[in-house]
Amino acid sequence: MLPSYGVVIGQSGSYSTEQGKWMHVVMNVEAAGVKYQAAVDVNEPNGLFQYQILNGLDHTLFAVDSKLKDGWHTLKSNASSGAMDYARSPILTKALKPTWINVTGNEAGEALVALLKSSTKVYVFGAPYTTGKGVHDIHCNQGDPPGQFRALDGIWQDGCVFILRSDGSLSAYLGKFSTQTLKTDGNGLPD
Template identity: 30%
Template sequence: MPLKNYSLLKGRPINNRLGSGANPHYQVLISDGADQYRIAVNVQSSDGSEVEYLVRSRFDHPITEQLLAFEDGLHRLPSAPGGVALDFIRGNLAQPWEFKPLPLSAPGPDNDLNEKVDSYVQRAMADEASTIYAFGESWGPETKADKIFGFRPGRGIHDIHFNQGNPPGSFAASNGPWQDGGLIFHFPTSSQWSAVFLKFQTQAWHSDDHSGEPIVSPTPVERDRIPPFDAPDGLVRIVAALVNDVNSPEQETVTLLNTADVPVDLSGWTLRDKNKNAMPLSGQIAAGATTVVNVAAPVSLSNRGGIITLVDGNGVKVHGVSYTREQARQPGRTIPFQQ
């Protein structure tokens, strides 16, 4: 079953503790102006392995505009698309190859997970205009004081990481789509958003759209298909999109790049928008070539920001991108994507 109390905590960081000990978590004390909360961030796996991390120093995503509407404090979130719930895969927040494992602590500057998280928390604590948005599973209020910072009643949010794709075992019960954890920082004085996303090495990237369970490994016959079922990520990529056309009627386009050394047949593939509307694709892309796809109903690319996702004939995501209202502001300009 998925998380029981998937939530968003918004507030100001006022204290912190580096992760250490047998079950290390980086801890942040948050104030919403009236109440206090604790954010507990896993900086090492329970089996002792390194956690994979992704830091976006410039986080551009349509979700940021929605986040500004939230008041400080703790908010329960529906685990569903269309709101601010995080899903690394379906929300096109990250690509799997961007995550790198990092130790809890290591000699030298800026080379361990404690330091990566701490650099943004310290910056936020030093800037009174800044805000932290923490996504995960909330707990409390408890009848006792918080065990780290001592405030009463103890309460906060944890599971600040990918919350799907867990293998069978003690963590499989928390699998689910649209309930991933993460830290998003807003620094309005510099007009900057930043994000920290974490993932355990045991978690599969591709998961079922309904259960969040890992997608079953392919048979040997399936592995021989192009693109390979067990490694489809980024084989064909969305490299550009025209979402705000100057013509009438408007004609939106998406440009695809085949990175493989063989042609890729797009039969059975679909292109999807932020509302999960799907448009079937057809034809082939030659090795190393690009093709421009004319977007047609029911898919529509909003000028107010959105996401574009490419899914193969097995229903597995191959690539995805996002764009903001600002990127789509100028009519006739094609938006390039680098991921």
């Protein structure tokens, strides 16, 4: 499991695409006078990254407490906390398409930036930075094959970005590595 998990809520500020070991869209989130950085995965070195953009999501299924103020909120990894799970969250399972889009370049980053341009509020789910104010592991965090990331697998701890627009519509960006499966057991391990 991830050591910690939660959501930062605020307004999208500046953003850039950065190529490190993995490609990220690094976005700044303004939350009650505090700047948070969010490193959203959009590709990986072997080109084995996939994403989906979900539009027209049902607000009644968005489990984040509407009373939460802008800023960072730690969430328990369970169905009632507002945490996200690609395989279990009703707001996602009702909208997920059967086929993910395979990334060959920066298509996922461009799709995310297009969403951010029309946002009035963002909800960024993932793991907090160990130092500084920021969020990472903004991708699926379950269903890994044996290897270095399996120890981080768990349920109700997936990273994603939700975008609220001025017209009230709700969209989401979801990313995962093509080696991950959403057919997982109660521990987030491949079933």
